[in-house]
Amino acid sequence: MIKSGILLFLCLFSLQFVQAQQEFTYDNQVYSPYIKTVQLYNTQKEQSIPELTLGSSEKLSFSFDDLRGGSKNYWYTVEHCTYDWKSSGLSVLDYLDGMNEDRIIDYAYSSKTLQKFTHYTLTFPNDQIKPRISGNYLLKVYEDGDPKKAVCSQRFYIVDQQVNIKSEVTPSNEVSLRTSNQKINITVVHPNPIQNPYQDVKLVLMQNGNPLTAKLNAKPTYVKPGSLIYNELDGNDFKGSNEFRKFDFRSLRYKAEHVQDLFTDSTNNILLFTDVNGSAVRYTQQIDENGAFFIRNQDNRDNDTDSDYGRVQFTLNVAAPGTNGDIYVVGRFNNYTLTDENKLTYNTSKKRFYTNLFLKQGLYDYQYVWKDKTTGNVDTTVLEGSFFETENNYQAFVYYRRPGSRWDELIGYSLFSTIQH
Template identity: 60%
Template sequence: MIKLSGFFFVLLFSVQIAVAQDQQFVYDNKVYLPEIRTVQCYNTQKEQSLPVIALNSNELLYFSFDNLNGGSKIYSYTIEQCTSDWKPSRLSPLDYLQGMSEDRITAYKYSFGTLQQYTNYSLTLPNQQIKPKISGNYLLKVYENGNPQKPVVSQRFYVVDKQVTIGVNITASPQVNLRRTHQKVDFTISHSNPIQNPTLDLKAVVMQNGIPQTASWNKTPTFIRPGSLVYNDVNNNDFPGGNEFRKFDMRSFRYKAENVKEIIRDTINKVILFTDLNGNAAKFTNQFDENGSFFIRNSEGRDPNTDSDYARVYFTLNSAVPNTAGDAYVLGRFNNYIPNEASKLVYDAATKRFHTSIQLKQGLYDYKYVWLDKQADKTDLTVFEGSFFETENTYQVYVYYRKPGSRWEELIGFVNVNTTKR
């Protein structure tokens, strides 16, 4: 009887482990395994551009990631059409895909001459196997051994079928108390085909620097005119200008480049950055940045994807602890601007500094420090960085349209505008 009970205990324990290993995809940019690093996804026309391509065009998306465990794995992928607010559209793959519904990632290379061994996997979309045939939001899903219950990476991207023209105007905030700190985005959608009920059938989303967490929804036009819809409500699309991104350069481990204080090469590479100061100053200082992007580079190697090594990068912020209860994080496109344990800073009361370390691949990186207010459950970009209307930012406008009787939302317009290069 005792042996039988032990058998059932082991069986139950094994079932629990199997269940724990199975996960569900979320409709967001996410890495599901700790050994997966350096996810990149962009339009091949410009490195680290936003993952937006035109429907039925020659434009391609490049997608890649590293597995720090090395070796070779069997990874499959598929894409799923989503609603404008990133929920399943419930369409059949036959409705939105040409070719196959899933395929394997066959392009992979092993790292060369690096302390950290890894395997780099990549693919381009659309390809001969998988091609979207309607516009909209899409989620790329990568999973292991052909099992969607074993997710590896999920990545958002956009397919646009341009049917409207979007004009954008960016100014300082019209609200007097925000005029020195905020940027106001007004836009007009010009259309040649009639849109009978724009309040119900049309949605426009405005983002700052392609950061999903900044999305501002526009469902009702301020003015409806023949052939155009005007969105210039005083209280909408008013964004904190923030400050220019901080940055560091570790393309080489032989010499110390921008913002690098010390390089230690031992069993692992260590890169210690100079201590950052609180940027919430009274005066704006202009500085060139890449609006949060990162670029994988290696000064001594030929192929940055396989010759670039990894390093433990040490961040230090000299700043007082904010008055509200919360935690500090270091964020950028390299970690999808997600505040989690991997991006959290620890406060050292003895030195009165925040610090953390993150394992990153060689290259150039933009980053910012943010404060997550626990009570408000909201990140504040201004506590450590300040906010100025002069800050150079890019803004994106996405226009979605559901035709009367249609079962999905089309992405019929997209524009990317820089505050200084309009």
């Protein structure tokens, strides 16, 4: 009887622990090991930043796979957030037209694949849920209509373009960093007066859509009539990093770019060629997709339901950058998040770092990052190198909180590339 009571207590404790772990965070996250290949982008361009213009006909495409197969009862809602990704604390009535939640009813079963899965899709804004104000938003997906059963969450942006953003890319002002860093200068041109720009306006810059690179400008450097200038001597200095590594496993029948071997046992296995330290002396130009990935297959017809999954083995031959830290493999495919799943482990006999990721057929960009356990700092260039010549995309977001307002509007967005300057 005592043993039964202990077991019951442990089961309840475990259940509570799992549920606690599934509370939503205001970030791009996957909360279930069965959920794979989460995608969210503007339908005008695959894998674009998930932003759209307020009141326009633009749509966002959202999708994911459930490896359990069958059909599940998935629901979703969206929540308005502050410029720094916290809850705005607004009533749903303040920021949504229509309902505050709805079911995801579009799904399709996998076909001709070794790994069975169900592919779920959602396009919004739609007749059920439509944001009515600009700003940062979090899409939240949960099971059985219960927000405590978190499945995944994705950030997106609704823009009410009220300003014009002019950008300039120059070498770093610091002489020692001129060959490795890209300095971004921004001018925000606003036709309407802004009473207190030093307090009410925020500028956020991001490289290649990677939240790990985001830089907040809380105040402009200069304020001129009709414009705000952000060009501090040491401000917005980004490491140029390097072009992304990439591999191609659109086919499970032949070995494509950077694939050393393919074989199938209980699952599909893809062994990539061993990667080495990317910190070369000189920059080498190569075409990449700035961290994006594209689900494709050359074996069947439908990319969404006919693309199979495989266990992809990454191998890295480097010396650890420090004595107390971890190496992760990241890209848009995992939202650049650092988890146990994409952390590399060191094999002392082979003197290599390894990890295996369960990925869907397609084209993938990726890079290795180092996280120092002592400081918590993430270095995206110690294993990749950093060059001013690297082609990068940058995103600029301008937020404005009007005097007396309760939320941050997103009044400007700009996407620009270093090769356009």
